[in-house]
Amino acid sequence: xxxxxxxxxxxxxxxxxxxxxxxxxxxxxxxxxxxxxxxxxxxxxxxxxxxxxxxxxxxxxxxxxxxxxxxxxxxxxxxxxxxxxxxxxxxxxxxxxxxxxxxxxxxxxxxxxxxxxxxxxxxxxxxxxxxxxxxxxxxxxxxxxxxxxxxxxxxxxxxxxxxxxxxxxxxxxxxxxxxxxxxxxxxxxxxxxxxxxxxxxxxxxxxxxxxxxxxxxxxxxxxxxxxxxxxxxxxxxxxxxxxxxxxxxxxxxxxxxxxxxxxxxxxxxxxxxxxxxxxxxx
Amino acid sequence: xxxxxxxxxxxxxxxxxxxxxxxxxxxxxxxxxxxxxxxxxxxxxxxxxxxxxxxxxxxxxxxxxxxxxxxxxxxxxxxxxxxxxxxxxxxxxxxxxxxxxxxxxxxxxxxxxxxxxxxxxxxxxxxxxxxxxxxxxxxxxxxxxxxxxxxxxxxxxxxxxxxxxxxxxxxxxxxxxxxxxxxxxxxxxxxxxxxxxxxxxxxxxxxxxxxxxxxxxxxxxxxxxxxxxxxxxxxxxxxxxxxxxxxxxxxxxxxxxxxxxxxxxxxxxxxxxxxxxxxxxxxxxxxxxxxxxxxxxxxxxxxxxxxxxxxxxxxxxxxxxxxxxxxxxxxxxxxxxxxxxxxxxxxxxxxxxxxxxxxxxxxxxx
Numbered sequence: 001x002x003x004x005x006x007x008x009x010x011x012x013x014x015x016x017x018x019x020x021x022x023x024x025x026x027x028x029x030x031x032x033x034x035x036x037x038x039x040x041x042x043x044x045x046x047x048x049x050x051x052x053x054x055x056x057x058x059x060x061x062x063x064x065x066x067x068x069x070x071x072x073x074x075x076x077x078x079x080x081x082x083x084x085x086x087x088x089x090x091x092x093x094x095x096x097x098x099x100x101x102x103x104x105x106x107x108x109x110x111x112x113x114x115x116x117x118x119x120x121x122x123x124x125x126x127x128x129x130x131x132x133x134x135x136x137x138x139x140x141x142x143x144x145x146x147x148x149x150x151x152x153x154x155x156x157x158x159x160x161x162x163x164x165x166x167x168x169x170x171x172x173x174x175x176x177x178x179x180x181x182x183x184x185x186x187x188x189x190x191x192x193x194x195x196x197x198x199x200x201x202x203x204x205x206x207x208x209x210x211x212x213x214x215x216x217x218x219x220x221x222x223x224x225x226x227x228x229x230x231x232x233x234x235x236x237x238x239x240x241x242x243x244x245x246x247x248x249x250x251x252x253x254x255x256x257x258x259x260x261x262x263x264x265x266x267x268x269x270x271x272x273x274x275x276x277x278x279x280x281x282x
Numbered sequence: 283x284x285x286x287x288x289x290x291x292x293x294x295x296x297x298x299x300x301x302x303x304x305x306x307x308x309x310x311x312x313x314x315x316x317x318x319x320x321x322x323x324x325x326x327x328x329x330x331x332x333x334x335x336x337x338x339x340x341x342x343x344x345x346x347x348x349x350x351x352x353x354x355x356x357x358x359x360x361x362x363x364x365x366x367x368x369x370x371x372x373x374x375x376x377x378x379x380x381x382x383x384x385x386x387x388x389x390x391x392x393x394x395x396x397x398x399x400x401x402x403x404x405x406x407x408x409x410x411x412x413x414x415x416x417x418x419x420x421x422x423x424x425x426x427x428x429x430x431x432x433x434x435x436x437x438x439x440x441x442x443x444x445x446x447x448x449x450x451x452x453x454x455x456x457x458x459x460x461x462x463x464x465x466x467x468x469x470x471x472x473x474x475x476x477x478x479x480x481x482x483x484x485x486x487x488x489x490x491x492x493x494x495x496x497x498x499x500x501x502x503x504x505x506x507x508x509x510x511x512x513x514x515x516x517x518x519x520x521x522x523x524x525x526x527x528x529x530x531x532x533x534x535x536x537x538x539x540x541x542x543x544x545x546x547x548x549x550x551x552x553x554x555x556x557x558x559x560x561x562x563x564x565x566x567x568x569x570x571x572x573x574x575x576x577x578x579x580x581x582x583x584x585x586x587x588x589x590x591x592x593x594x595x596x597x598x599x600x601x602x603x604x605x606x607x608x609x610x611x612x613x614x615x616x617x618x619x620x621x622x623x624x625x626x627x628x629x630x631x632x633x634x635x636x637x638x639x640x641x642x643x644x645x646x647x648x
Contacts, residue, residue, distance in 0.1 A: 033374055114365035115366055119382075121353060
């Protein structure tokens with residue numbers, strides 16, 4: 001026995017007696033420790049901030065430049081008609097993928113590394129663990145998401161000042177900017193829910209990004225009224241309505257209704273995942 | 283105390299645990315023994331509520347695991363596979379688990395000291411050796427200072443010094459009055475650590491007794507007898523209350539026709555080896571007397587003792603999951619031991635003494 005073999009003082013000094021109640025706060029603290037103690041959290045959030053703010057600035061600046069030279073047409077010209085939509089749609093459009101990845105990783109990394117077994121041994125009722133994880137993650141995304149949403153808007157509106165005046169005091173603009181942060185939060189939970197259902201990182205990331213970037217936009221091509229309904233009630237499409245400061249003429253849902261639809265979808269997926277979490281072997 | 287009652291777990295077509303019942307008492311080390319794939323890990327996961335049984339119940343101190351308010355304060359578990367994020371430090375892994383139980387940070391430092399990982403605790407566990415990972419697992423198990431410990435193959439990946447450390451820790455924990463349930467597929471490891479043994483094969487109970495009893499029962503004495511007139515001697519031994527089994531060796535069968543039945547005057551040894559008998563229930567001197575009284579020639583009369591590992595292999599051979607007919611599951615046994623009998627791995631055929639032993643175990647399992 002050398003220095004690497006410590007004396008077998010198994011239990012001294014004794015652990016404090018389990019007198020006090022262990023509540024949801026303890027579980028949230030534990031989930032916060034989990035989420036902050038892996039590098040993927042820091043990297044994905046860093047990527048989210050840099051990509052979103054960077055692309056917002058780049059696209060706005062390029063578009064303003066092009067419009068000023070009279071070379072802009074089509075979508076680029078929409079910066080004048082719908083500056084808020086333009087600013088929030090560029091950087092966040094790509095940056096949101098980082099939130100999707102993080103939402104998936106927060107749960108699938110537990111499965112891929114086996115941490116889930118340690119987690120469930122500590123919280124054998126399982127559901128409180130998932131609830132605490134969702135709560136901590138959504139607070140984290142809400143805070144970062146709102147900061148980035150406001151940052152994007154301020155950078156974008158400043159760069160577009162020469163072309164179009166838009167400020168937070170304009171009607172619905174504050175709602176749209178705050179809504180962008182809310183959208184990101186629910187999107188993160190949506191990704192977490194899918195990660196919890198699929199349990200494999202690659203499969204879940206592919207699914208979420210496929211839904212956000214491919215299926216959602218693709219549904220816009222469906223003809224007739226039923227096509228429009230399917231498109232607009234699609235989770236991420238409905239959710240994104242809250243990030244626009246004015247409604248389209250043919251819009252079926254109001255911004256808050258759209259956000260509600262997105263919340264419902266997410267709640268449904270979380271509930272299905274919670275049910276499976278209770279039933280599955282891990 | 284851990285109680286398993288009628289636990290059954292099926293994964294698809296495969297029956298992993300088959301109506302398993304046992305009790306693990308506090309104050310002693312209970313070894314959970316069985317070949318790879320026997321269902322040890324599954325049983326532990328069922329007790330810990332990680333997997334759900336098709337039938338049966340498992341309780342710890344009278345309560346289901348899922349009903350424990352602060353489970354890590356009641357049960358400490360080390361599972362076979364490493365269950366931690368390689369990018370997270372051992373300290374943070376222990377910290378989040380401590381937080382779920384409302385335990386202070388100081389307890390994390392205590393268990394890190396206990397397993398000797400204080401210096402490397404802030405490093406990511408992905409860089410740890412197998413042995414260090416195992417020590418983190420022990421630290422996790424000890425985190426809540428639990429009265430019940432379940433350790434799945436704890437010596438896996440440890441160097442000799444680490445194995446000694448684990449053995450001493452396990453023994454001390456039991457001496458403190460805790461319930462200690464340790465699985466292993468190595469009989470010799472269990473022989474030195476466990477006070478009591480629960481042996482399973484193919485998900486069913488094979489034995490549930492003290493290690494001492496298991497050793498005595500398994501290390502049964504027998505006498506190897508070689509005689510050209512083995513068949514007649516076997517009958518005489520049976521008449522005397524002994525039990526004789528003729529070894530069914532192909533070589534012996536080939537030689538048999540050359541030995542005329544009833545040739546009591548012996549056959550020259552040069553004509554080939556005489557058939558062998560395994561005799562239990564009679565001592566060697568008595569067998570010699572019987573042979574002499576009946577004018578039977580003996581070529582060999584050797585008292586033997588089966589080794590513990592051999593006995594365990596024999597017991598679990600038919601229930602070994604990955605063996606080809608059980609034969610390849612057993613290492614080359616020492617020459618002359620019961621394990622050398624060709625064909626003993628095939629179902630329904632056992633070395634002397636085994637039929638009763640296995641039947642008794644099966645009855646218990648019913």
